[in-house]
Amino acid sequence: KNEVEQSPQNLTAQEGEFITINCSYSVGISALHWLQQHPGGGIVSLFMLSSGKKKHGRLIATINIQEKHSSLHITASHPRDSAVYICAVRSTSGGGADGLTFGKGTHLIIQP
């Protein structure tokens, strides 16, 4: 069974700080998604990656396939970054129930 663990569960930081959210998983994967969910429910896809590193604006996502670990970094954090960040993986185990497995999310609050 694929387990996806995120840390920390909750994070409060000051505006401008560098933020790191971690995601570890237990099986081989074909893809990892980082998602952002604001209050009210809307989910936005930030990154999909299967190797290496991706950057979009102030956001950077990295993945280490051998260590089964990914990190999401936010540089120069801003109050508008306050949201729940969710990691989701697609395993390569095959079989019929091969959908995404989600972490529990990291609740991020950036204080002005």
Add this chain to the structure above:
Amino acid sequence: KAGVTQTPRYLIKTRGQQVTLSCSPISGHRSVSWYQQTPGQGLQFLFEYFSETQRNKGNFPGRFSGRQFSNSRSEMNVSTLELGDSALYLCASSYAGQGNSPLHFGNGTRLTVT
């Protein structure tokens, strides 16, 4: 380009009833996947459709079913509703599927079962 549209936004049903939710994907996207989100369990995968075929199914009882039409629009149905089915139901569309291309989520349907 229009985003993913889910209807209705809110729904209140009684135990034992059935419900049908609708999802219209982004034009050109052939994959639609469905998810359930609850405070206790978080996000869980329900099923994925690609070009009218169910490609994957999560660990949900047979009361949960879905289908996809030739125009890629998808519906999910829950029969014999239980209180525990109260949740936010989200759909996402993508060009090539969950593991192959980015996902675009709708705003969800919030289902309350009383």
